Every structure is written in structure tokens, then in C-alpha cells.
Amino acid sequence: MAIPIVPQLLRAHLAELAENDERHDGRARWESRNTELEIGVLRNAEGSAKVRIGDTIVYAGVKFQIMTPYPDRPNQGGLMCSAEIRPVAGPNWEPGPPSPESIELGRVVDRGIRESGCIDVDNLCIIPGEKAWQVILDLFAISDDGNLFDAFALAGIAALKSAMLPEVKFEMSDSDRPLPVSKTPIMCSYHKVGGRFVYDADGREELGGDERIHITLGDDDHVHSLQKGLKGIFTENEFSEIMEHAQSRCKELREMVHNAEEAD
Amino acid sequence: MGGYGDVQMIDENGIRVDGRGPGDLRPVSIETGVIPVADGSARVIWGTNHAVAAVYGPMECHPRKIQRQDRAVLDVRYNMAPFSTTDRMRPGFNRRSREISKVTADALESVVLLEMYPRCKVRVEIEILCAEAGTRCVGLTAASVALAHAGIPMTDMVVSVASGKINDVVVCDLNKEEDNYGEADLPMGILPNSGELVFLQMDGDLSQAEFQQAWDYNMEAAMVVHQIMVDALKGGDA
Numbered sequence: 229m230a231i232p233i234v235p236q237l238l239r240a241h242l243a244e245l246a247e248n249d250e251r252h253d254g255r256a257r258w259e260s261r262n263t264e265l266e267i268g269v270l271r272n273a274e275g276s277a278k279v280r281i282g283d284t285i286v287y288a289g290v291k292f293q294i295m296t297p298y299p300d301r302p303n304q305g306g307l308m309c310s311a312e313i314r315p316v317a318g319p320n321w322e323p324g325p326p327s328p329e330s331i332e333l334g335r336v337v338d339r340g341i342r343e344s345g346c347i348d349v350d351n352l353c354i355i356p357g358e359k360a361w362q363v364i365l366d367l368f369a370i371s372d373d374g375n376l377f378d379a380f381a382l383a384g385i386a387a388l389k390s391a392m393l394p395e396v397k398f399e400m401s402d403s404d405r406p407l408p409v410s411k412t413p414i415m416c417s418y419h420k421v422g423g424r425f426v427y428d429a430d431g432r433e434e435l436g437g438d439e440r441i442h443i444t445l446g447d448d449d450h451v452h453s454l455q456k457g458l459k460g461i462f463t464e465n466e467f468s469e470i471m472e473h474a475q476s477r478c479k480e481l482r483e484m485v486h487n488a489e490e491a492d
Numbered sequence: 493m494g495g496y497g498d499v500q501m502i503d504e505n506g507i508r509v510d511g512r513g514p515g516d517l518r519p520v521s522i523e524t525g526v527i528p529v530a531d532g533s534a535r536v537i538w539g540t541n542h543a544v545a546a547v548y549g550p551m552e553c554h555p556r557k558i559q560r561q562d563r564a565v566l567d568v569r570y571n572m573a574p575f576s577t578t579d580r581m582r583p584g585f586n587r588r589s590r591e592i593s594k595v596t597a598d599a600l601e602s603v604v605l606l607e608m609y610p611r612c613k614v615r616v617e618i619e620i621l622c623a624e625a626g627t628r629c630v631g632l633t634a635a636s637v638a639l640a641h642a643g644i645p646m647t648d649m650v651v652s653v654a655s656g657k658i659n660d661v662v663v664c665d666l667n668k669e670e671d672n673y674g675e676a677d678l679p680m681g682i683l684p685n686s687g688e689l690v691f692l693q694m695d696g697d698l699s700q701a702e703f704q705q706a707w708d709y710n711m712e713a714a715m716v717v718h719q720i721m722v723d724a725l726k727g728g729d730a
Contacts, residue, residue, distance in 0.1 A: 315548075316546045318529050318530075319529070368574070368575075
């Protein structure tokens, strides 16, 4: 991503607002932008979801391939998760090989889903040592106005939960079966803007802010992935404040995924 | 084309596999303003094709070596999302998407008034999210609407449609089976106000009479799609 001229005025403006506990778009510190989730939106994907958080819009699509299981895990299938931010998503995203930013995005989302154990990889084995399903989750942004992490993670888990194993296409049975996904890991991201952490930073807050922290929590509030990104220093107190908010927000978002699943 | 003449895709009454008559288009719907961070954008849903296009610019031209002193540079990219096809598409450019990007740029450069923005760049990004058949036409159509939505001056919008031949019958707007197993495919980019062309490709086997019929189908369909494009642009943003 091309880094725009660092707007010192924007930084100063955001810091000034922060002193009065305000944000530039009028939100409270822990308030998110309007969040919408739709599932089953793309017909050629075996599972799909679209997430809109404010002006950030992303898609997630699930495809399946047949893989040879790894020699040390002959009874297991695999999960591959990758994020692509193409230049369609904003004026500063450039064409070319995956940028470090998009690789980080994909890997952090991947860890949250993988480590939660929501996908039973043993269930994906077809012939031990020979054939297994590989689940491929592709995350695709079309409009970036900040907080792609949360948008990708939400779209990703929703797409997986709606995915059908294409057993008819691969001539393995007469009907497709749902991909078993037992848990709903949810990511919440915080950005330090004007000296304090806020939830769901938009594009301008990301531009005029400092470090960010991403937390993925599972069904029982177990922590599945953490990531601190960008330059900055934070304290234990700051972290526990974030963690406390993440626990309540993850519940709300998990509810949103469950509702979308039922509506599908 | 595949040329599998034994796959029956049209019955004796001229009804195609998806229920259309030979001259019928798939349902087309267009929406503008679908990418809020872009200067102009459009979504085109055409059958089960789903394409979005974004326009950024006119902006400073990078890298400098592609800058032109007398006009703007049009930087067009056509890409298919990895989950857009039946089998997963590996991310990144391939020869097909390079070619389509180039012919799309050639078509759009013919209508955009580039000389109004010397030394600038206008970026046109076409993303296919769900592919059925005729994605290059859907992408070019979406790009035209996005350019108009961005307020980039053009002499006309390009409307792109493909007709072809299945089981020796000329039909309008090929769907996936017809594209895979049909005998010919003729995609065209039409300027609806003048009936002129800025984009033309063809592969397969058409007699002179069949070619004329396919051409006429494309011309008629372009007028229908053009009206949908105009309505979308007049109808206000999402």
C-alpha cells in the first residue's frame, strides 16, 4: 500500500478530539460503525459472505480442493486462508504481488479461525494418506475505509459456516453436505488514536493513529489469536481495558453470525 | 469454442436451456456508488455474473515514465476473484486477464476525453466476483458506468454484449453452457448513440448470414442494456 503523506494536521485534530473523549465522526470510544452481514451472496463459491462496516466492504468466498494429506497427519484435511486487497479497494492500494499488509491480514484471520479449532480437520479426510479436502478461504476487499481485519474475520467465519462440501461435483456422493464448523471465533480490533485506544477505527483514524491490537475470542471467551501491529507502546492496563470490551462485543457479533445463519 | 455439437442446448421451439428465446438477454441490473471510497463505481449483475468496477482519478500519474504530456493515461485492470469460478482461480494476473485488460482499455480510450487531463492517470478497476459467461462484456459495461458515475467526460458509454451460435442456431447473450459447448462467440463493444464499435472479438465458426444475425442481436441488446445503464446513473446512488 502506498503511504499517503502523513497528515500532521489530521493527527493533531484527532488528538484534540481525544482529549474531550470524542471521535471525528461523532462516535463514542467503544462504538462501532453500522455493521451488516449477508451470507450466500456469490453463487460460484461453495460458501460466501459480504460484510459492510461503515464504508468498508469485503467479501469472503470458500472453495474446496482435493489435497494429499501431509505425511505426518495422514488423517487430516487442511485450511488455507488468504487475503487479497486489490487496487479496486482504494486509491492507495497498488497492483502487484501481495503486500506485507495483506499478508498480515490473511495470516491473523487465519490464526483466529485455525486455532479456535472450529473446523474439524479429521472430518475432512477422504482416504487416509491419499485424499482429503482442502478448505480455501479467500478474503477479498472492494472498499477500504479502515478496519479490514474485523470485516475479513467476520466475513470469513460466516462464509465457512455457510459452506457446502461439493461432494456431487467431485462424484463422491449424491448430495453435498455442510462443512462442519463447530465454533464461531470473532475478532475485535483496536487502534490507538490521539493517545487512547478506540474500537473499529475508520480509514482516517488509521491514517492519523498509532499502533493497533487485534484480539480473536472463541465461543467461551478463550483467546485464540492476538496481534499487535504498527509502531507504538501500550500498557497492561490499556490491554485489559480492550480485552474487557472485546468480550462483550464478540458476543454481539457472534449473535449476528448466528442470526444470519438461521436466516440463510 | 468447444464445438461439442452433440450437446442439445436449444429445443425445436427455439427455447434455450435457461428458458430464453434466441434473441433474449439474461436479466441485467445495474447499481452505482457501490464502492464508497472510489470516485465512481458500479455493480452489474447480468444473469449470474456479478461484476464491480471502481474509478479513481484523474490523479497524479505514477510511475512517471508512463505519463503523457498531451493526455491522461487510462490504467485498466480486469481481474477475477479467486472464488468467482467453479474451480478456484489462483490470485494474480494471467495471460487471459492481461489480454482482457488491454482490449478493455483500448475500448475505453476510444471514448474517454483523455486530452482534457494531460499528465494525469485515471484508474479503472474491474473485479469479477461471480462469473457465468461473458465476463469481459459485463466488466466493460460496468467500467463505462463507473466512469460516467465518476464524472469523467466521454463521447459515449460503451455497451458490451456477446452473441453466438449453439446447435446451428444464432442466439443472443450466451450463458455458461452455451459458451462452453457452443460453436461461436462474438463479443462487441457498441456506442449506442452512434452505433459505432470500439471493441470486437470473435471465435468459432459463423457463416456470413449467421454473422450478420449475431451482429444484429448485439446491436439490439446494446440498446436495451444502455437504457438500464442510463436509468442506474439517473436513479441516484446506493
